[in-house]
Amino acid sequence: MTDPIAPARSADLAVPVALAPTPAGLLKLSVGNGSPATLPDLTAEAVRALGAMREEALQYGPLYGIDALRDGLVRLLAEDGVRTARDGIIVVNGGKQALELVARALLAPGDLVALTAPTFLTAISIFRREGATFLPIPLDGEGMRVDLLEAAIVARRAAGLPGPRLVFDMPDFHNPTGVTMSLDRRRRLLDLAEAHDFVILEDDPYRRIRFEGASLPPIRSLDPTGRRVVGVGTMAKMLAPGLKVGWVDADPALVRRIGALKMDGGSSPLTQRIVADLIASGRLADITRAITAEMRAHRDALAAGLERHVPALRFRRPAGGYFLWGELPDGMDGDVFAEAAARHGVALFSGVHCFPGEPRRNTLRICYSVCTPAELERAAEALGRAYAALAAG
Amino acid sequence: MTDPIAPARSADLAVPVALAPTPAGLLKLSVGNGSPATLPDLTAEAVRALGAMREEALQYGPLYGIDALRDGLVRLLAEDGVRTARDGIIVVNGGKQALELVARALLAPGDLVALTAPTFLTAISIFRREGATFLPIPLDGEGMRVDLLEAAIVARRAAGLPGPRLVFDMPDFHNPTGVTMSLDRRRRLLDLAEAHDFVILEDDPYRRIRFEGASLPPIRSLDPTGRRVVGVGTMAKMLAPGLKVGWVDADPALVRRIGALKMDGGSSPLTQRIVADLIASGRLADITRAITAEMRAHRDALAAGLERHVPALRFRRPAGGYFLWGELPDGMDGDVFAEAAARHGVALFSGVHCFPGEPRRNTLRICYSVCTPAELERAAEALGRAYAALAAG
Numbered sequence: 001m002t003d004p005i006a007p008a009r010s011a012d013l014a015v016p017v018a019l020a021p022t023p024a025g026l027l028k029l030s031v032g033n034g035s036p037a038t039l040p041d042l043t044a045e046a047v048r049a050l051g052a053m054r055e056e057a058l059q060y061g062p063l064y065g066i067d068a069l070r071d072g073l074v075r076l077l078a079e080d081g082v083r084t085a086r087d088g089i090i091v092v093n094g095g096k097q098a099l100e101l102v103a104r105a106l107l108a109p110g111d112l113v114a115l116t117a118p119t120f121l122t123a124i125s126i127f128r129r130e131g132a133t134f135l136p137i138p139l140d141g142e143g144m145r146v147d148l149l150e151a152a153i154v155a156r157r158a159a160g161l162p163g164p165r166l167v168f169d170m171p172d173f174h175n176p177t178g179v180t181m182s183l184d185r186r187r188r189l190l191d192l193a194e195a196h197d198f199v200i201l202e203d204d205p206y207r208r209i210r211f212e213g214a215s216l217p218p219i220r221s222l223d224p225t226g227r228r229v230v231g232v233g234t235m236a237k238m239l240a241p242g243l244k245v246g247w248v249d250a251d252p253a254l255v256r257r258i259g260a261l262k263m264d265g266g267s268s269p270l271t272q273r274i275v276a277d278l279i280a281s282g283r284l285a286d287i288t289r290a291i292t293a294e295m296r297a298h299r300d301a302l303a304a305g306l307e308r309h310v311p312a313l314r315f316r317r318p319a320g321g322y323f324l325w326g327e328l329p330d331g332m333d334g335d336v337f338a339e340a341a342a343r344h345g346v347a348l349f350s351g352v353h354c355f356p357g358e359p360r361r362n363t364l365r366i367c368y369s370v371c372t373p374a375e376l377e378r379a380a381e382a383l384g385r386a387y388a389a390l391a392a393g
Numbered sequence: 394m395t396d397p398i399a400p401a402r403s404a405d406l407a408v409p410v411a412l413a414p415t416p417a418g419l420l421k422l423s424v425g426n427g428s429p430a431t432l433p434d435l436t437a438e439a440v441r442a443l444g445a446m447r448e449e450a451l452q453y454g455p456l457y458g459i460d461a462l463r464d465g466l467v468r469l470l471a472e473d474g475v476r477t478a479r480d481g482i483i484v485v486n487g488g489k490q491a492l493e494l495v496a497r498a499l500l501a502p503g504d505l506v507a508l509t510a511p512t513f514l515t516a517i518s519i520f521r522r523e524g525a526t527f528l529p530i531p532l533d534g535e536g537m538r539v540d541l542l543e544a545a546i547v548a549r550r551a552a553g554l555p556g557p558r559l560v561f562d563m564p565d566f567h568n569p570t571g572v573t574m575s576l577d578r579r580r581r582l583l584d585l586a587e588a589h590d591f592v593i594l595e596d597d598p599y600r601r602i603r604f605e606g607a608s609l610p611p612i613r614s615l616d617p618t619g620r621r622v623v624g625v626g627t628m629a630k631m632l633a634p635g636l637k638v639g640w641v642d643a644d645p646a647l648v649r650r651i652g653a654l655k656m657d658g659g660s661s662p663l664t665q666r667i668v669a670d671l672i673a674s675g676r677l678a679d680i681t682r683a684i685t686a687e688m689r690a691h692r693d694a695l696a697a698g699l700e701r702h703v704p705a706l707r708f709r710r711p712a713g714g715y716f717l718w719g720e721l722p723d724g725m726d727g728d729v730f731a732e733a734a735a736r737h738g739v740a741l742f743s744g745v746h747c748f749p750g751e752p753r754r755n756t757l758r759i760c761y762s763v764c765t766p767a768e769l770e771r772a773a774e775a776l777g778r779a780y781a782a783l784a785a786g
Contacts, residue, residue: 015653031453039451046439058633059431060424063412092484097657126656136467208693240451240730262489263519273659338633 014332016125016352019203026347027379029369032175032322034240035298036146036367038291040283041355042240042274043155049273062267063259065091065247069272072279073233073247080207081221082231087252093267094246095205095234096204099123102201102230103130114152114164116144118205118325118363120175134356135164136321141316143181144169146188153196154390163196173206176354176365177320177325186219193228198303200229200305205237208288211296211317220249235275237322238288245269295322301373302366305380313364325351325366332390334363340386346379401437409518410746420772421738421763425568425715426646427633428691428762431684433676435633435667440611454662456652458484458640459479465672466640472615473600475624480645483652486660487639488598488627492516494651495641496523496621499559507545507557509537511756513568513596513719516561526556527749534709535572538560539581546589556589564612565601569747570615570718573713579612586621593622598630599714601681604689606712613642620644628668630715631681634751636664638726688715694766695759696775703780706757718744721756726754733779739772 019341022030022186048056056066064070070089077084092098106244107113109131113121119134127134135156137149155162167189171181181189193200202219213304220229234246245267278284305316314327328337334350351363368376434561442450449459457463465481470477486492492515500506508516515658517742520527530542546556559584564574574582586593595612613622628690629641640658641651671677696710707720721730727743731784734741743755761769 015456020659021455033452036448039447041443041447043443043453045439046443048433050436050439053434055429056432056635058435058635059426060634062414062631063408068638093657100656122656122658129654129656236453242449242662244657244659262520262523262639263488263493263515265412265515266637267486268661268664269635271663276463350554383736 003062006285016122016126017349018121022347024344026342026345027382029350029366029376029379030345030347031370032237033370034236035291035294035372037372038287038294039240040287040290042278045274045277046270048277049270053273059269061272063262063266064255064264065267066272066276068276068280068327069245072276073249076279077249081217082249083221084249088249088255089122090248090255090262091267091272092246092248093264094236094241094244094260095232096122096246098234098246098248099126099201099203100129100148100231100233101261103127103132103166103269104261105254105257106199106230107132112162112164113166113168113302114149114166114198115236115356116174117356118176118351118360119168120170120354121349121353123203123353124356127168129186136303136355136357138296139174139177139179141179142176142186143171143179143188146183146185146192149189149296150192152212153192162278164198166199166201167193168201168203169377170203170205171366172204173209173318173323175206175325176351177255178316178321178323180319182214183216186216186222190219190228191221201232203215203232203253208238209320209322210391211292211299213370226281231314232256233338238291239278239284243275243393244268244274245271295308295320295369296369297373299324299369299375301376302368305377309380309384312387312391313383322367322369324366324368326366327360327387328362328364330362333361335361337364337386337390341383342370342389344382344389346382346386398776399487407518409515410742410759411514415733415740416448416585416589417662419738420585420768421740422484422759422761422769422772423740423742424763425760426628426763427629428684428687428765430765431680432599433680434665435671439663440662440665441670442673446666449758452662453658455666456659457648458660458667459665461669461673461731462638465669466642469672470624470642474575474609474610475642476614477642481568481642483648483655484642484665484706485632485641486657487637488580488596488625489515489519491625491639491641492519492594492596493499494654495524495625495643496520496525497654498647498650499592499623503557505555506559506561507524507542507565507591508561508749510749511569511744511753512561512749513563513757514742514746514758516552516596517747517749518778520561521752525559529748529750532567532570533574534572536564536567536578537582539578539585541546542582543585544635546585549700557591559594559598560586561594563598564611565597566711566716568599569716569744571709571714571716573609573712576609579609579615581781583612583615583621594625595622596625598627600625600686601631602688603713604692604711609692623647629686631669632668632677636668637661638664638668652762656694664742687760688713690766691761691764691769694769695761698770699776702773702777705780706776706783715760715762717759719759720753721755722758723755727756728754730757730783731736731780733783734776737779737782739773739775739779
């Protein structure tokens, strides 16, 4: 007799490393959680949702989300230059479910997905689960090397191989590198999508967490067809992760197809109503401003600490977002460094997990959102000790 | 050039009918929503979650759910005779996500799923999406005809065909028929699972909504191995749908595999904390008792109304749950009746959608949870007029 609960699929069934709990007692530079200092007081919104709006908040919600939130997201997206309407939005359980649903809607097993190397590590797991194969594209200080993407597609076509079905990117304050894609690259990527018939999946969690400089238009705001780019957003980084409110904004036909794939029957209307009221009252913008100010102070403390205590670590100072990408000297392994860091009291991930193909092993993914500036200063000091121990041994 | 957002899959991509909105102005006998009269006041629990417990409620929650809720569910299940522990529970976004995750974990495309005909209509969509094929089994007043399931398996084996990988059922107050499976059948189904090597998926949303008679043990409480039965539960029917809190209770190895498939990274800790506190304080039991009393009054009003106004409709008086199954005289079509009912002001579904194979067309799925007893009396009267119009025409 076989094992009754043996797996039916041979696919990779490991939990993405970023979803594993961080060991207690370590300074947490491992995950992009919210800063405890800026978790907002949402009591008033919840009291209204569970009082005046109880019949909405506690019943099953509509499959595509409550109208008040869909309309609020339309207004929010309009502020960024994205023109959409209620039927171009579906509310989902956070950004990760959004990515999963888009992948399920657009990818068939074996389809090629192009993405930066490194990229958002959970996205790798999500696309892999749908049977995707990967075309890793380098990135630099202006984001994805669109010229190299084009060259790779042209080379594949010449060899009789298909191009990518989907190009995934996080153009603003990219996780894990903090890099923002230049306007010129955004335009060239869109041209390439038209020329080579792929869809751009624009994951946009960090756009509003900008410390300096002017915002760049989302790629989907540059698309005259409205069909080349699918947007994914979340309240996790600009409000709070625990509400699990995310969305997909896309062509209405694709939104309907995603609705048919969202087999949970619709997200919680309670958390949706809280977010809808925060958008309508303008309080969301205040909360996001407070988070941004806090994150700027975190970035400053970490960058100063690393410059002082780990001068051998090369990094680019992010102008927004939650993440900083570190490169150790050649030959020093990120996994070995992460283990040494844990022994010195700091939890962080090697960058190895962020590569869809062959990893660069001397890399680190450092998240500065959770720890206070003082803790980040201490963490940098501890990382300096870890580095010294490794360099000596 | 192809359509950039054309579907990648040829699978059925229709939204299950029960997830489509009910037209406004109709008496809603179409969906198992909560009764507005018993939607509980959860303000105090939410205020605590967003105040004292803010750091838990607004951060990302653990992938498998917050410990307080997993432990609370262990206690709740123990009341029903189900022995499990924290690592045998994963919290998910409602019962439908639970079914989807179990299906994804256990089914490969082409696998056979046995289920009652009729059955929970959304389950049909969920299993079909995973590529399942169906073995429909009749049911009577004691639930699934396990003898006919056995005969079908034996016949398939004799023909060189595989038996079912999974047997799905809702043994307590089955949606849509309201039937409860007898203890004898529960035992025989479990024996059959051992003999023919399948897993039983026991969907258990209505167990605590019992109007009369003594509870029967869940099938999984009878399984000495703990590996033949996977349980699925939800707070939707015994508390409120809008919290979207459900769970899977199963062998810990399967729970871990489901965790790896739950790509949204974990359900909202805010709604989880509210439910955990309701379990711990004992308030959940009070709320469920109030819902049960309300539903009993609904059942009574609907049954009396149907007997009086639609005497030709045969139905079995449910002893619990939210649903009643009606059979029209042979030759009268459920879809045609549902259209006539809508013209007379009542929304309900033909039973046709509840069949995984060839439907019995003269059937109706009637849900009595949403309307008040007075409205149900009016609805029965309207259904009587709809019936008379059809019988006359």
